Amino acid sequence: MNEHPTTTIGLLHPGAMGSAVGASAVAAGAQVLWVSEDRSDASRARAEAAGLQDAHWLNGLVNQSHIILSICPPDAAVEVAESVRMLGYERIYVDCNAISPATARQVGEIVEHIGADFVDGGIIGGPPSADRPGATRLYLSGAEAPRVARYLKGGPLDVVVLDAPAGAASALKMAYAAWTKGTSALLAAIEALAIHEGVMDALEQEWAKSQPRLKAQSDGLGGSAAKAWRWVGEMEEIAATFEAAGLPGGFHEASAEVFRRLARFKDDPNAPGGPELAKHLLPG
């Protein structure tokens, strides 16, 4: 439990990741608010299960929160910041989304314009869970990062402060996901190619001899397909991060296209893995 039992944290919004981070903050001793207006029944069920309290309207959450955590699909990060800006929030705003350092700095300018303190965040790992404490890390950077870390520490979410300005936590997230999700997209695309060329069986036999880990990795892609729709924007943010550094963005522009073609599996827990998934990447 942290030493600030009356800390109130506003969470925008309780998706699978957001609700789990909220539950971790509750476990750490904070009061965590969410906003039910315009949210789905699934969001309500997740928020209630996580022990979050309904502020009903965004205005109420903004007025009561010492810290706002933005946890949403990357495409919505700027919009969420804009909605808070319009309500004149002046305390700490933490963007935890999978966005480029440049987009993070844009979010920072939006909330600093109204007098809020901006902290940059990046989450590595799945939704934190009491069953696997410390397996998910929230990286934070920016001047107020140590304060945010003190409020959030104590739950299953591991909180790590980078001694670096805002942008660093997002950069770390981009670099990390560039590998994990980029290689998933590449692997699926390679299998689609092998199917198209009629050499999938031969490729599997060669992999069995010389790349023995790839079969399991390929089979596991089915578990990711339900999230592919959400990764399109993340891959675009990674591509932009590479290009801004003078590095080729093509790996993740291609990854975005792969995940776009898998968007049909949104929230489908029974998506196939391996070549059964990969064949959906081939045009009509």
Place this chain on the structure above:
Amino acid sequence: MNEHPTTTIGLLHPGAMGSAVGASAVAAGAQVLWVSEDRSDASRARAEAAGLQDAHWLNGLVNQSHIILSICPPDAAVEVAESVRMLGYERIYVDCNAISPATARQVGEIVEHIGADFVDGGIIGGPPSADRPGATRLYLSGAEAPRVARYLKGGPLDVVVLDAPAGAASALKMAYAAWTKGTSALLAAIEALAIHEGVMDALEQEWAKSQPRLKAQSDGLGGSAAKAWRWVGEMEEIAATFEAAGLPGGFHEASAEVFRRLARFKDDPNAPGGPELAKHLLPG
């Protein structure tokens, strides 16, 4: 030893891979010719060490060979076929290069135009060696593939016939290298990004926790840097193969750019691995 002791194989040209494949064919009982005209002292040294016989001129090799093996950088595959076409070769021509199925079919048309039989090949693994018999595979496809396999089997090179038309062996090679070399390029680019953003140490610490294999993989990239110049063309062939299948070519267009920036390490056995290599990817 194969059952055709008088088989003569023409090898164009004895680079690191070609000379080792030639040595394997010699071990299998064939006479293997090469052409010293216009080749370097390094080629001569490799050819002599591999037990190849110098035909001096391309015309002599073409006249004497029952089978010609083309083993060269992918950019030179068409040119080598053209040089043979001009001399009117009429027996079996095997392209073993890392080229797209479309380029392989183009090579096939060139040599079939003069009455030769075309066999498509793809090599997976490093140069074959008596120390590691069977660790490198030559895949073959096309009508005459079984005959070529009979002539080449018996040395350290494993020879596998695909029951598929010309193009299949090249497609398998493209799909295989798309992973091995594409992930090498991606890993180096990610490290360059992390260096640019000042988060390389944080990334290494996160990888140590959740991606423990990546450090060794990254350190090992130094051993590949000397070959990066040769992989630019291979990555371009892979990108073209993806695009021809209606799949995004960006992974390997980006990989080609990464290897292009590492071309300065050509034939340098002391290239660094890890972030020391990756920093060379960043613009000026």
